[in-house]
Amino acid sequence: MLRVKSDATAGIVATKGQMEKGKVLLSLLIVLSIIGILVLVYMIGDAYYIQAPTAIKAPLSNNKFKILEASYPITPIRDSEHFMVSAFIDHRLNGFIRVISIINRNCLQPLYCVYCNAEKVCKTVHTKVQIHSDHFGFPYGASDVICTGKPMTDATHVLITVKNDSADLKMEYLPIKNKAVQETFKFNFTVCISNLFGDYNNVLQFAQTMEMYKLLGVQHVVIYNTSSGPDLEKLLKHYEMEGILEIVPWPIDQFLNPSSGWNIKLHKGDIQYYGQLVTLNECIYRHMYQSKYVLLNDIDEIIMPYKHATLQSLMEDLQSAHPSIGVFLIENHIFPKTQFEESGKFKRAEWNNIPGVNIMEHIYREPSRKNIYNPTKMIVNPRKVQQTSVHSPLKHFRGSVLVPFNVCRIVHVRVPLQGSLTKEQLVVDKRVWDFEQELIHNIDHTLKLSGFLKASV
Structure with missing residues (x-):
């Protein structure tokens, strides 16, 4: 009888141990699920925060990877028939980034802004494309591409792209001008x-x-x-x-x-x-x-x-x-x-x-x-x-x-x-x-x- 009682007690103890482990696993699963849901909700919003790669080594004595700046006054937007020209902070529009662009009116497609700060932290947001009303019937017209969403006030460079999933620092970015309002002029x-x-x-x-x-x-x-x-x-x-x-x-x-x-x-x-x-x-x-x-x-x-x-x-x-x-x-x-x-x-x-x-x-x-x-x-x-x-x-x-x-x-x-x-x-x-x-x-x-x-x- 004593032996039987001892085995039963051991079984009860073992069951309690398994239940405790189950509770821990269940709690862990709940926490991971909540984190996953939060990440998913965040990612389907208007913006995507992306940490740009920092492990790229530059040649010679320059061991810091720099954002590649556009080498021409006119820069093709990859995988499109559009072009970006220059970028400015528009302080009259809540600090949004305005990219002076040339848009093919016959080949419109969704465009995205990727803008980065000096630490190479980049943010991707949707855009509003404003084609100027005076284009005289030509296929290409002067346009503004407005980067929407909460402004990144310390952004230094911007890229217009047709993709919304990544920031590629090997592409050519535009430096952002008019970063501060001036009351006196040169x-x-x-x-x-x-x-x-x-x-x-x-x-x-x-x-x-x-x-x-x-x-x-x-x-x-x-x-x-x-x-x-x-x-x-x-x-x-x-x-x-x-x-x-x-x-x-x-x-x-x-x-x-x-x-x-x-x-x-x-x-x-x-x-x-x-x-x-x-x-x-x-x-x-x-x-x-x-x-x-x-x-x-x-x-x-x-x-x-x-x-x-x-x-x-x-x-x-x-x-x-x-x-x-x-x-x-x-x-x-x-x-x-x-x-x-x-x-x-x-x-x-x-x-x-x-x-x-x-x-x-x-x-x-x-x-x-x-x-x-x-x-x-x-x-x-x-x-x-x-x-x-x-x-x-x-x-x-x-x-x-x-x-x-x-x-x-x-x-x-x-x-x-x-x-x-x-x-x-x-x-x-x-x-x-x-x-x-x-x-x-x-x-x-x-x-x-x-x-x-x-x-x-």
């Missing part, structure tokens, strides 16, 4: 010239335009350059060395078949005017916190104040009259290069061998036509513009105002628009002559320094 006035292409070689007019703008108070000029003629190339290098000119390479013809016009029926291609709208928008964001004002005009145009000596005094008065406005529209007026001033006062022998147009000889302006709209260009506060077209903004804050013709207008020396008009039917406009003494001296000085004139001239 420049008061920056001119954005959208595109140089077709081996443009109008040296004299470009020198005159640059020197005129310097007298008006412009401190910085930006040109997006696809191609320029050999003579103009020399002048561009001079202004770049001087410090006033920033040249942004724009090799869009290496990626697309760009059109040389805006009308797709007349000028076939993939994108309007060598991507003019992309560069104008890029220039605005590039100078969001570098320049108080940005002027958007073509290389053969001068935004000219007529009642003020400088752009500074013009904008002080305009801003005083319209304190909340950030977009000022300036009427374009054509000075036909086929009509010459009769006295020959500025037909200077020193400039005879300089390629290009002498704007000082062309003082006859085409009259405004009743019920015909004069296109405009713009002076903008870049912090009040979200998207722009060529002649007016597409999305902006606080409205715009058309500056009266007699206060400011564009001097645009080019082929005539009203070609049937005689010289007598044109309007004499000698505004450029008001600056003749300083202007001619500065033009000659520049042409000497850049090798177009002998130093003795």
Whole structure:
């Protein structure tokens, strides 16, 4: 009996031990299940947090793996027909990342943002693709890819991808700009010239335009350059060395078949005017916190104040009259290069061998036509513009105002628009002559320094 009792007791003890082990295993399974559910819920949300690989060794003495930055101003988005250009923090939109892009409107697909910080911790989020409404019917258009979700404020680089499952640091990322809001600016006035292409070689007019703008108070000029003629190339290098000119390479013809016009029926291609709208928008964001004002005009145009000596005094008065406005529209007026001033006062022998147009000889302006709209260009506060077209903004804050013709207008020396008009039917406009003494001296000085004139001239 005692033996039987002892065996029974042992059985009971063994059963209790097994039950305790079972409870431990069950608890462990419950904990693991909860962790698994939490991970699953987290992973199917809007964002994926990924630790980038850190075990990759770089050659030579550099033992830190760096995020690979895009080597071209235009970067193809892998496995798509789209391109990314540059990336900025948009502090007006809760600190979201805005990627200036070129999107094929006929091949839309979901896109994702991968952005990483200096520790190579990367986050993948969904995007909103905003194709600008002005694309002129071309397949490719200027676009913004907005990275949604909670911003990573310490992000340094971003990649647009068609995949949402990983961060590949072997791909080319864009550095993120405009990381901090600035209240003071390096420049008061920056001119954005959208595109140089077709081996443009109008040296004299470009020198005159640059020197005129310097007298008006412009401190910085930006040109997006696809191609320029050999003579103009020399002048561009001079202004770049001087410090006033920033040249942004724009090799869009290496990626697309760009059109040389805006009308797709007349000028076939993939994108309007060598991507003019992309560069104008890029220039605005590039100078969001570098320049108080940005002027958007073509290389053969001068935004000219007529009642003020400088752009500074013009904008002080305009801003005083319209304190909340950030977009000022300036009427374009054509000075036909086929009509010459009769006295020959500025037909200077020193400039005879300089390629290009002498704007000082062309003082006859085409009259405004009743019920015909004069296109405009713009002076903008870049912090009040979200998207722009060529002649007016597409999305902006606080409205715009058309500056009266007699206060400011564009001097645009080019082929005539009203070609049937005689010289007598044109309007004499000698505004450029008001600056003749300083202007001619500065033009000659520049042409000497850049090798177009002998130093003795």
